[in-house]
């Protein structure tokens with residue numbers, strides 16, 4: 001089905017294919033209906049709503065998430081609220097059915113564990129709204145995968161970094177001349193690294209190591225000599241073209257969920273958070289084909305220090321690894337598509353050359369999308385779920401009123417007033433209003449308001 005929408009207030013039109021997800025938006029139209037080529041700033045009602053149907057997370061409460069190294073932005077470890085009721089969910093759908101194209105279902109925990117999971121999906125489909133969601137995969141079954149196939153546009157499985165578990169498989173540490181450091185391998189084998197400042201080389205002394213029953217030689221460690229600006233760092237990777245350590249090191253619950261979804265015929269994506277603690281692994285997996293086979297896309301999500309998300313994992317645009325990561329995306333070829341959350345757009349603008357401008361949209365929070373919590377608070381973006389700085393209670397009100405509220409207008413004012421002198425202003429609008437420190441930009445024109 002092709003859905004069409006014309007926004008009279010902001011003078012632009014849209015088309016959305018509910019089967020394959022193709023979305024098209026015109027520029028602002030002039031008085032004669034001609035496209036001016038100017039992107040509309042906002043819509044008169046959200047095109048996509050992120051709905052936190054989950055109020056609590058069984059995996060968070062059981063400690064499973066924490067064990068997998070997840071820094072849950074919803075603080076699902078400690079927060080326990082009731083899930084959204086089916087009645088409230090239906091009330092949202094009823095207001096949105098002629099205006100909204102898609103829902104991203106989420107909240108604190110896996111949507112596939114909601115007590116009304118199937119009814120939620122079915123009610124969306126009956127009203128021609130495409131539901132999508134992300135899961136940890138921990139509770140995925142063949143039956144759930146089949147339900148997803150019947151109703152969902154796409155399902156994403158979160159892939160958690162294994163970095164902490166495989167040190168020193170990838171290790172980047174500041175070493176000074178002659179310094180020695182001992183890391184432990186996955187099998188707890190001590191490995192001694194020694195750094196020589198003169199030739200920028202690092203030596204290691206260790207026996208072979210075994211991962212998932214396969215033996216690898218330490219000689220397979222790749223050694224990179226850095227250019228001057230980075231010379232104080234040493235960088236090791238044991239990922240190489242010949243083996244697939246990265247692929248083998250995906251947790252079973254992730255790979256099983258991915259395979260169940262793919263087998264059921266669901267468009268299946270991977271969600272991977274990039275932060276200070278995970279970017280090495282992202283680079284290695286991109287370089288050496290370390291993502292699961294058969295997926296539609298890998299969507300990289302920028303780490304934000306919200307909930308359990310730590311400040312020291314925020315990426316820095318000046319970090320050489322950030323440049324390497326974007327360069328790989330910009331120039332590499334992959335057996336899957338690559339996508340990003342709009343939080344990463346400043347980085348894409350600043351670090352890539354070959355990505356079509358038409359495929360980039362800056363933060364859509366409060367402009368084309370919004371979030372609704374399990375207890376019916378409307379927010380411009382889900383990452384305001386802890387501070388609730390821009391929350392509007394809609395338990396007895398309309399989504400439309402929240403959308404037109406002073407609170408949402410205040411959120412938008414950050415986009416309208418930031419970086420007035422930047423040539424890319426209208427592609428970026430100064431990035432995230434919620435966590436300014438995450439904006440991947442070091443231009444002189446950066447002026448976040």
Ligand code: SF4
Nearest residue numbers: 343363365381383432
């Ligand atoms: S408000 Fe911030 S966290 Fe939310 S989508 Fe925009 S950039 Fe991302």
Ligand code: SF4
Nearest residue numbers: 419422428430441446
């Ligand atoms: S200067 Fe501002 S608008 Fe321009 S790219 Fe940087 S953050 Fe975005």
